[in-house]
Amino acid sequence: MSSRERVLGRIRRALADVTPDGRPYEEAVGRGYLREHGHRTTEETVELLAENLADYRAIVHRADADDVRMLVMRLLARRGSQEMLVPPGLPPDWLAAADPVWIHDRAASTPQQLDRVGSVVTGCAVAIAETGTIVLDGSPDQGRRRISLIPDHHICVVRVPDQVVSSVPQALERLDPTRPLTWISGPSATSDIELDRVEGVHGPRTLEVILVSGAA
Amino acid sequence: MSGTFVGMPAFPEAAREAVGNATLRGNLRHATHTIRAKRARAVAELSDWAELREAGRRIKDHTLRHLDRYLEQLEESVTAAGGTVHWAADAEEANRIVTDLVRATGESEVVKVKSMATQEIGLNEALEAAGIRAYETDLAELIVQLGKDRPSHILVPAIHRNRGEIRDIFTEEMGTWGRPAPEGLTDTPAELAEAARLHLREKFLRAKVGISGANFMVAETGTLVVVESEGNGRMCLTLPETLISVVGIEKVVPSWRDLEVFLQTLPRSSTAERMNPYTSMWTGTTDGDGPSTFHLVLLDNGRTDTLADTVGRQALRCIRCSACLNVCPVYERAGGHAYGSVYPGPIGAILSPQLRGTASEIDASLPYASSLCGACYEVCPVAIDIPEVLVHLRERVAEGGPAVRQGNRVLLKPAKGHAAERAAVRAARWALAHPAALRTGQRLASRTRRLHPRTLPGPGRAWTGTRDLPPVPAEPFRDWWQRTHGGKDTSK
Ligand code: SF4
Numbered sequence: 001m002s003s004r005e006r007v008l009g010r011i012r013r014a015l016a017d018v019t020p021d022g023r024p025y026e027e028a029v030g031r032g033y034l035r036e037h038g039h040r041t042t043e044e045t046v047e048l049l050a051e052n053l054a055d056y057r058a059i060v061h062r063a064d065a066d067d068v069r070m071l072v073m074r075l076l077a078r079r080g081s082q083e084m085l086v087p088p089g090l091p092p093d094w095l096a097a098a099d100p101v102w103i104h105d106r107a108a109s110t111p112q113q114l115d116r117v118g119s120v121v122t123g124c125a126v127a128i129a130e131t132g133t134i135v136l137d138g139s140p141d142q143g144r145r146r147i148s149l150i151p152d153h154h155i156c157v158v159r160v161p162d163q164v165v166s167s168v169p170q171a172l173e174r175l176d177p178t179r180p181l182t183w184i185s186g187p188s189a190t191s192d193i194e195l196d197r198v199e200g201v202h203g204p205r206t207l208e209v210i211l212v213s214g215a216a
Numbered sequence: 217m218s219g220t221f222v223g224m225p226a227f228p229e230a231a232r233e234a235v236g237n238a239t240l241r242g243n244l245r246h247a248t249h250t251i252r253a254k255r256a257r258a259v260a261e262l263s264d265w266a267e268l269r270e271a272g273r274r275i276k277d278h279t280l281r282h283l284d285r286y287l288e289q290l291e292e293s294v295t296a297a298g299g300t301v302h303w304a305a306d307a308e309e310a311n312r313i314v315t316d317l318v319r320a321t322g323e324s325e326v327v328k329v330k331s332m333a334t335q336e337i338g339l340n341e342a343l344e345a346a347g348i349r350a351y352e353t354d355l356a357e358l359i360v361q362l363g364k365d366r367p368s369h370i371l372v373p374a375i376h377r378n379r380g381e382i383r384d385i386f387t388e389e390m391g392t393w394g395r396p397a398p399e400g401l402t403d404t405p406a407e408l409a410e411a412a413r414l415h416l417r418e419k420f421l422r423a424k425v426g427i428s429g430a431n432f433m434v435a436e437t438g439t440l441v442v443v444e445s446e447g448n449g450r451m452c453l454t455l456p457e458t459l460i461s462v463v464g465i466e467k468v469v470p471s472w473r474d475l476e477v478f479l480q481t482l483p484r485s486s487t488a489e490r491m492n493p494y495t496s497m498w499t500g501t502t503d504g505d506g507p508s509t510f511h512l513v514l515l516d517n518g519r520t521d522t523l524a525d526t527v528g529r530q531a532l533r534c535i536r537c538s539a540c541l542n543v544c545p546v547y548e549r550a551g552g553h554a555y556g557s558v559y560p561g562p563i564g565a566i567l568s569p570q571l572r573g574t575a576s577e578i579d580a581s582l583p584y585a586s587s588l589c590g591a592c593y594e595v596c597p598v599a600i601d602i603p604e605v606l607v608h609l610r611e612r613v614a615e616g617g618p619a620v621r622q623g624n625r626v627l628l629k630p631a632k633g634h635a636a637e638r639a640a641v642r643a644a645r646w647a648l649a650h651p652a653a654l655r656t657g658q659r660l661a662s663r664t665r666r667l668h669p670r671t672l673p674g675p676g677r678a679w680t681g682t683r684d685l686p687p688v689p690a691e692p693f694r695d696w697w698q699r700t701h702g703g704k705d706t707s708k
Binding site: 002003004006007008009010011012013014015017018021025028029030031032033034037052056110111112115128130131132133138144145146149168169172177178179180181182183184185186187188189190193196198200201202203204 | 261262263264267268270271274275278281282283284287288297302303304305309353355356374379382405406408409412413416417420421422434437439445446447448450451453454455465470471472473475476477479480489490491492493494495496497498499502504505506514516520521523524526529620623
């Protein structure tokens with residue numbers, strides 16, 4: 001007997017007491033919880049996102065579509081990054097003013113090569129106000145999972161209000177499970193040493209989020 | 217479970233030793249109290265906590281009651297998404313599967329993200345015996361591994377170590393595993409974290425094989441979910457060419473939508489955060505992004521035996537948030553090691569004896585490692601009635617009875633030397649069946665607590681000969697809850 005059959009057989013014997021339940025799954029489970037917590041205007045939702053991001057030690061900036069390029073340039077200059085990693089589909093006008101050399105993530109680049117790059121700029125798939133979370137789904141403006149992981153400085157551009165939802169349930173509705181998803185809430189952190197919070201063990205130690213309004 | 221904690225003394229002895237260790241107790245108290253207070257705040261932010269908890273309970277219960285169906289669906293979805301599914305009936309088989317998979321890649325080292333399932337089966341030891349080195353990459357796990365130690369908490373495994381000890385371990389041991397600790401390393405947490413970053417980065421960037429567990433597996437889509445803080449999970453899940461995930465069969469949930477419940481309750485119950493810093497979700501393999509080969513090893517190892525117990529099966533709902541550890545007065549004093557398994561605290565006291573059976577002294581003693589105060593049940597985000605299962609297991613230890621071991625029905629004999637416990641069980645059962653009497657008893661005990669002896673008189677002496685009576689709290693938990701929460705139960 002294969003282990004598959006053995007395990008499934010054990011399960012079926014273990015559940016001999018269970019009477020079959022013909023109800024559809026959603027009915028059997030029931031979902032009495034809320035779709036979002038509290039009522040907010042669109043503006044308030046964006047404000048809550050900014051607050052919760054900051055509470056988890058992301059650095060939050062606001063910009064109009066026209067100022068994004070200048071802001072990105074300033075952030076990179078302040079950081080002293082000579083090179084910056086960009087996903088293939090990043091809107092070019094977010095970068096036009098940036099001085100540093102752009103490095104495109106290529107399939108052939110090794111993790112070691114990416115490790116030498118200081119900063120990365122990406123878009124996002126959705127941002128969750130109640131939890132202060134940005135979600136990347138590997139779309140062309142976000143790139144592969146590794147590019148937002150290896151550099152120490154991540155700048156993430158969120159289009160507000162289009163990409164902002166209130167809650168986790170609303171975010172899941174928008175996401176496609178077949179894509180690789182990375183949910184980011186604040187920079188990498190650990191509390192393993194006497195519960196003192198330390199930013200950044202492995203992921204980027206600095207996360208800057210630009211909330212850009214009026215972008216297409 | 218195998219490979220771990222062989223020769224552990226039973227809980228009472230181990231706990232007595234731990235209670236005598238002042239450093240350990242200080243660290244633990246600080247940790248549990250800090251997390252406990254934060255958690256209450258994080259939970260209070262959600263006005264629908266009771267409903268979320270109820271939905272979580274129902275989703276998990278429903279899944280367990282149709283586990284065969286959902287596992288088959290999961291297998292289909294993962295396979296369709298480009299992954300390969302393996303089934304392992306026990307620890308030995310799981311270790312063999314993983315060892316063979318690693319060997320097939322030709323690699324002799326792997327990077328690992330913290331996983332209780334792989335600890336449970338002793339995977340690192342099995343790989344080592346096969347000449348494969350497994351690097352733990354979670355900071356706490358690294359501390360534990362370098363310190364040749366055992367984890368003591370689900371969430372903060374090195375909670376029993378303070379910063380001075382960690383500095384010494386890094387300075388002495390890092391060099392033998394790879395990049396040594398920087399010269400003149402001090403004991404500030406930031407410097408210690410930086411030392412770990414440098415040490416581990418070297419391993420991540422060259423790793424060809426990653427091994428993980430998973431917090432959830434979605435049957436409908438084949439998606440696996442790993443929830444973490446540091447980014448070591450993302451490293452292990454993204455950079456290697458081959459990814460092997462070893463996951464207990466109880467971690468499956470039916471639908472994508474179910475994640476909306478657990479992604480709200482898990483982080484708040486666990487680290488008391490609105491959301492943990494990183495969550496990774498992957499469905500099979502994705503061209504050009506992440507591992508090109510993905511293996512999922514579905515692990516039984518006692519879970520189907522647990523499922524066969526109609527009272528005890530609710531333990532399989534556990535999402536390993538560790539909230540029950542942080543409120544447990546027994547855990548706070550005894551520490552995680554005293555439980556002699558990878559699952560410490562209240563959940564360990566009901567899970568380990570079910571996964572492993574109660575044949576050994578440690579497993580037979582675990583159902584007694586509790587004061588039945590009920591705090592664990594109150595905080596549990598999937599409403600596992602831990603006290604109910606504890607009493608049930610005590611009865612099984614004391615009186616014997618039918619059970620399932622490795623898929624076979626067996627009749628357990630009463631454990632030897634547990635005559636006194638049998639009396640205790642009868643008392644507990646009576647008290648639990650008479651809640652009013654229990655409350656009165658607790659209040660009475662509180663009022664007279666200064667008069668309480670450290671050992672029981674009469675026939676109880678045999679029981680307290682190896683155990684200190686837990687001090688009776690100044691106020692019964694239920695009263696405290698009523699007083700501080702005005703009877704409004706926000707935890708349910
Ligand atoms: S038993 Fe409940 S509270 Fe304890 S770890 Fe599991 S889910 Fe969390």
